[in-house]
Amino acid sequence: MKVLYFAWLRERVGMAEETVTPPEDVATVADLIEHLKTRSPAHAEALGDTRVVRCAVDQEHAQPGDSVRGASEVAFFPPVTGG
């Protein structure tokens, strides 16, 4: 799946997007965050405080317990500040 990062998450992870193939046991958004945190110290730091990390699965807002199985695009970003 394609994983995208926006705003300060992009800066802290050090990339805007990457392609990952999560292990079989990654079922939810929360599982995927734990998996991504193992990829590098920068990932672990950026995704460390889940209170300020929001997620979208295939371009729809998602909660930590929502499924990522079969998703083609998962994005992580801070709470939105448009308008």
Added chain:
Amino acid sequence: MTVKVQREDFDIGAELDSLTEGRHGVGGLASFVGLVRDIHGGAEVSAMTLEHYPGMTERELERIATEAKERWPLDEVLIVHRYGRLEPGDRIVLCAASSAHRHAALEACAFLIDWLKTKAPFWKLEATGGADKWVDARESDDEAAKRWRETSG
């Protein structure tokens, strides 16, 4: 229903006129324009860069506009949101709703901007005193959006 995500500025008069042209059943058109302020949290803002999530942004704004049309008897809904580098005084966003009567138009317009602020994937990076800082989400924005969950419209 019209949703535009663009770098360039927009003409408020032309955008609003396009909503009511030839539509004589419309009795009221409500609009909100968001602008870049030069002060935020006591710090002077020299510029702002709006990042967004191309693809999801358009889809999310369309969902918000659709929701407004389901809640109120509206004729038209318009959302124009800019991205990129903006300076104090620049326009950021235009929300508008038209209806036969004013209440539906005014309420729907407030709903559009309140929901947009907590749902549309935009992030503001402010330049203040030589340093760039990502703007934190405000709890008051969540509260403003929440009131539309408690009322059916």
